[in-house]
Amino acid sequence: MPSDWIKSSCNQCGSQIVIHKEWTNPDTVCGACKLISGKFVDAIEVLLIGNYFVTPDHIKNQLRDLVKSANCIYNKNLRKNVERSAAWRIAELELAKQLWAKKEVRKSVLFAIKVLSKQEKQDEKAKLRSELRAARTVDGTRRWTG
Numbered sequence: 001m002p003s004d005w006i007k008s009s010c011n012q013c014g015s016q017i018v019i020h021k022e023w024t025n026p027d028t029v030c031g032a033c034k035l036i037s038g039k040f041v042d043a044i045e046v047l048l049i050g051n052y053f054v055t056p057d058h059i060k061n062q063l064r065d066l067v068k069s070a071n072c073i074y075n076k077n078l079r080k081n082v083e084r085s086a087a088w089r090i091a092e093l094e095l096a097k098q099l100w101a102k103k104e105v106r107k108s109v110l111f112a113i114k115v116l117s118k119q120e121k122q123d124e125k126a127k128l129r130s131e132l133r134a135a136r137t138v139d140g141t142r143r144w145t146g
């Protein structure tokens with residue numbers, strides 16, 4: 001009997017992902033890579049230190065442990081003379097993988113990513129508006145001086 005689940009591989013890190021054959025828009029990246037593209041480290045930071053979210057202590061503790069182990073991996077690679085940005089990418093992927101495996105913590109982080117990306121879009125809109133305003137002012141100035 002053919003299975004409805006197909007093994008595929010993440011096109012970012014190559015790790016195995018499983019997709020359903022009836023999905024019309026199947027994932028092409030794994031959960032960890034999804035977290036990375038969602039700037040999950042920023043989300044963790046906001047969950048830990050900001051007062052933007054009310055984060056339960058047990059979630060914070062798990063996040064701190066994850067960050068601590070990512071720091072260990074990072075420092076270990078630096079000691080092995082791995083270049084900084086490469087060392088960070090290794091640690092970041094490992095952090096994302098560990099986080100993805102922890103369902104409850106993952107949920108908090110995904111929520112924070114969603115809120116932050118909405119926030120970012122608003123910031124971008126505000127930036128665009130002020131740029132438009134500035135452009136208009138420039139036009140106006142040109143008209144006045146020209």
Ligand SMILES: [Zn+2]
Nearest residue numbers: 010013030033
């Ligand atoms: Zn991946």
